[in-house]
Amino acid sequence: MEAAENSGHPRRWLILGVLVVSLLVVVLDNTVLNVAMKVIADPHAGLGASQSQLEWAINAYTLVFAGLLFSFGILGDRFGRRRALFLGLAVFGLASLASAYAQSAGALIGARALMGIGGAAVLPATLSIISNVFDPRERARAIGIWAGAVGLAVAIGPILGGFLLEHFWWGSVFLINVPIVAVGLVAIATLVPESKDPKPGRIDVVGVLLSIAGLVSLVYGIVSGGDHGDWGKPTVWGSIALGAAILVGFVLYERRSDHPSLDVRLFRDPRFSAAVVATGLMFFAAMGTFFFSVFYIQNVRGFSPLTAGLLMLPFAAAQVVFAPRSSRLVARFGAKLVCTVGLALVAVSLGGFTLLGVDTPIWVLEVLFFVQGVGMANVAAPTTEAIMSVLPREKAGVGSAIGNTIRQVGGALGVAVLGSVLSQVYRGDITPHLARVPAPYRDAAAESLPATYGVAGRFGDAGRALVGPANDAFVHAMHTAAAGSGIVAVLGALVVLVWLPGRRVAQHRRQHVPAQRVADRVAETAGAREE
Known part of the structure; x- marks a missing residue:
């Protein structure tokens, strides 16, 4: 079997580069936007958006994106994955242009929802195309590179956003997408082969x-x-x-x-179900951590948005270095051990956040980001490969959509739940220190750390006296949320340890793949080459 001809597309690595660029531009956008919130709220430099409008500028994208991921995965399998990728990226680019030149907060929210539609078509298409242009023996490595690109985008988004905001107006964080999308569309039309389910049946x-x-x-x-x-x-x-x-x-x-549209019997396979659950738990823990770490770096420690983004580089470096290499570790030690150790590293890094204080040397945070990046790199790629390996190539879009949907739901739930924990603990700690603040301002001051800073700036010495207690209250709240994140990561490690099949079971299954299925895959790829 090892000596069989490679069934991958002859230009598969070049195609992977196109897919990674398409993925980067979509994932980058959300992290870039987080940095721009403060400027967009400014009535002079931005749109004067209210807190509620800022929240919906983010949520409109998340809501549409998560809601349509699964559907676009199905439609891509049926009508063509290259077509879905091309149209999705085109919609994303046009919506980015509309966002950049939005004249009101309402217009920005609408454009962001349109971006969510485009992104929902792009993300599952990238992963399903990988499954169709790569031989199963190379697929794990390709998915490792794909997963590393996701982690890289999460980390470099704040850097790019900070740089653009320091040199240009707020709309530049969206306008930067347009030339990248234009190049991507030409590359997709030129290089990426079409593929679809040859027997889609009724929709x-x-x-x-x-x-x-x-x-x-x-x-x-x-x-x-x-x-x-x-x-x-x-x-x-x-x-x-x-x-x-x-x-x-x-x-x-x-x-x-x-x-x-979804064969629910897939969840009877422990590879599939354990990988799905572990992915959701990991992104719950990770996205919640990124949420509070931004406030810790920029508010408590006083770093600029650009510097805050640069401080995320250890996480990005770990993703770039370790995600593509995770397939080698899986081949040597098995997915169960690699994913368990990876989630344990994530839990250790999140536990480390409970040790951070107002004056902790910043290199400690850098080490924690690096360890978290190493851990996630060795979970995201193997679990994604486990999900994709259960389905045949003609159903790759469904597998991709399931994995990406659980990422989005898990991440949204992590930010929401851990953000609520952070808010409640912070409010409880800071409220006793607000006695000297006029009554009409107390509720607003207790909402968040930035809100306390804003109120403190109005009241001279009395206001400045709130800064220290506010920082201490936030750090305590962060410790509580980080502990919760760590517990969730430990649960993910236990899920993998108990339910993900071990190395011997996985090898046995690979060695007993029906010969006809392998032949079908070779024939499919040959058809794709002819197209």
């Missing part, structure tokens, strides 16, 4: 609509709860409950359908 309209409704309702409840810090509101828990109920209905419907 599962009811299943697609149920998945969209369930995911949108679930994510809406999650982000609303995180924004308001109040999970007891009927609109929050009601939306989450409704979304969960619809998704349960979706699963029940898919079990009975003779043409399901």
Whole structure:
């Protein structure tokens, strides 16, 4: 079997470069926007957006993106993955242009929602094309590079955003996407082969609509709860409950359908189910950490947005170096051991955040970011490969969509839940110190660290006296949230340790793949080359 001809596309590594660029521009955008929030809120330098409008500038993208990922994965399999990638990237570029020149906060929110539609088409298409142009023996390495690009984008987004904001107007953080998208579209049309499910059957309209409704309702409840810090509101828990109920209905419907968009029997495979759960738990922990670390670096430690972005470079370096090499570790030690150790490293790094103080040497934070990056690099790539390896190539879009959807839902839930924990602990610690602040300002001052700073600036010496207690309160709140993140990462490690098959089981399964399935894959790739 090892001596068999490589069934990958002859230009597969060049195609991978195009896919990585397409992926980078989509993932970069959300992290860049976080840096620009303060400027967009400025009535003179920005749009004068309110706090609620700023939240929806982020949430509109997340809501549409997460809600449509699964559907676009299905549509890409049916109508063509290159077509989905091209159209998605084109929509993303046009929406970026609209965002850059938005004249009001409402227009920006609408453009961001349109960007979510484009991004939802791009992300699953990149991974499903990888599965179709690479031989299974090289796929793990290619997915490692893909996963490293995701981590790199998360880390360098704040750097790029900080640089642009220091030299140009706020719209530049969106306008930078346009020339990259233009080059990407030419490269896709020139280099990327078309691929699709040769026998798609009837489209599962009811299943697609149920998945969209369930995911949108679930994510809406999650982000609303995180924004308001109040999970007891009927609109929050009601939306989450409704979304969960619809998704349960979706699963029940898919079990009975003779043409399901998602074969729920996949979850009986421990490789698939354990990888999905571990991915969700890891991104829950990681995205929550990135959320509070931004405030720690910029507010407590006083670094500029650009410097804050540069401080994320150890995480980016770890992703770039270790994600592509994770496949070698998996081949030698097995996915179970590699992923367990990776999640343990993530848990250790998150535990390290509980030791950070107001004056802790900054190199300690750099070490924690690096360790977290190493851990995530050795989890994201192997779990993604585990998910994709369970499905045949013609269903690659569905596998990609499932993995990316769980990332988005897990990350949104992490930011919302851990952000709420952070907010509640901070409010409890800072409230006793606000006695000297006039009553009308107390509630606003207790909302967050930046809000306390804003109120403190109004009251001279009395206001300046709040800065120290505010920093201490935030650090304590950060410790609590970090501890929660670490516990979630440990749970992920336990899931992998208990349910992900060991090395011997995985090797046995690979050695007993039916010969016809291998022949079919070679034939599919040959057809793609002819196109």
